[in-house]
Amino acid sequence: MLFKRPNSQFWWYRFTAPDGTTIRQSAKTDDKRKAQELADKHKAQLWDQIKLGHKPQFVWEDAVVKWINESQKRSLNDDVVMFRYLDPFLSGKPLNSITREVVETIIADKLDHATPGRANRVTALIRAVLRKAEREWGWIDKAPAIRRLKEDNKRIRWITRQEAERLCAELPAHLAAMVRFSLATGLRESNVTGLEWNQIDLQRKVCWIHPDQAKAKKAIGIPLNADAIAVIRQQIGQHDRYVFTFKGNPVLKAGGNAWKKALQRASIDSFRWHDLRHTWASWHVQAGTPLNVLQELGGWSDYSMVLRYAHLAPEHLAEYANRIAESAHFAHTKLEDIKKPVAFAS
Structure with missing residues (x-):
């Protein structure tokens, strides 16, 4: 009716x-x-469900809505951006019709304008949604196997202090403040955009990241140096809850169009917002900060993550490099002596 x-x-x-x-x-x-x-x-x-025992058929949009409603991820905004990209490929598709072949078309499209790492982030989200639909929601019988592309181990991307100043000069004031704070603390983008006043103690010169906000799911205490303190003091009075805002609203995504345009004007290529964290770590290592201290400052749970920066400060190996120069006989041998024929005993 x-x-x-x-x-x-x-x-x-x-x-x-x-x-x-x-x-x-x-x-x-x-x-x-x-x-x-x-x-x-x-x-x-x-009728099919009740009389014949058939499972209800859910489409991709159903899964996206349920994923967003249930998610507690700090990086949910990144998921939303990827869902928008996936919409032309998966909109209206029943979940059980999203096969490996369908995902391969998405991978091919992504590789036309992005790196294998970026493609892996998209397919990882598809994989996570479909596995949840299978294992928790009971919407499909089996999630497809989705391959992971091999990623190149590229060198760490960081910028000099001069380049950082040039970039800040091209950025809007609210983003420049966030960049300076990131370079002073090494915090990830989501931790900076979501930073609240109740996470800061200016008297003790510290801020903290709660376990549910940290990638390693462990609380992180961040000492605030003079640069970080200066940036925070400039934000006082702008918002009751959030430290960094734009026109009275929290900043949901820092590395957007304004960021990309500023990079172009500053003539800085292949630099992501996350590379600010690499830059902070690189500056620390070059300034002599021990790697074990850097690990604690950055909240890394795995020491191997910190070892990526070790090559930037090889000075501590100088003593060992000089040992063979001091002990080897040829280190004190003149060049003309080396050219003389050697007489062997008969």
Whole structure:
């Protein structure tokens, strides 16, 4: 039965399901024919589910909505951006029809304009959603196996202090402040954009990241140096809750279009917002900060992550490098002596 509610432009439908339940739902359309088709389809699906034991068929959008509603990730905004990219490929597709072949078309498209690492981030999200649909929601019988591309181990990307100053000069004031704070603390983008005043103690010159905000799920205490303190003092009075804002609102994504345009004007290539953290670590190592101290400052749980920066400060190896120069005989031998023929005893 189709009907319209007062003050509603959409048709509604009502019917009794095979188990006796009354179904009453909006068709979300003002086209009566389409509304009837939707009602008939819904009724047929319920018959298959109740009488034949068939699972309800969910589409990609259903999974996206459930994922967003249930997610507690600090990087949820990144997921939303990737969901928008995936929409033309997966919109309207039943979850059980998203096969490895479908994902391969997405990988091919992504590789046309991005690195294997970026493609892996997108496929990792697809994999996570489909596995949840299989193992937790019970929406599909089996999630497809999705391959992971091999990523090149590229060198650490960091910039000099002169380049950092040049970049800040090209950025809007709110982003420049966030860059300076990132370079002073090494905090990740989400920790800077979500930083609240109740996480800062200016008297003790520290701030802290809660376990649910940290990548390693462990609380991090951050000592604030003079540069960080100066940036924070400039933000006082701008917002009651958040430290960094723009026009009275928290900044959801720092590395957006304004960031990219500033990089172009500053003539800095291949530099992501996350590379500010690499830059902070590189400056520390070059200034002589021990790697074990850097690990604690940066909140890394794995020491191997810190070893990536060790090559930037080889000075501590000088003593060992000189040992062979001091002990080897040829270190004190003149060049003309080396050229003389050697006389062997008969």
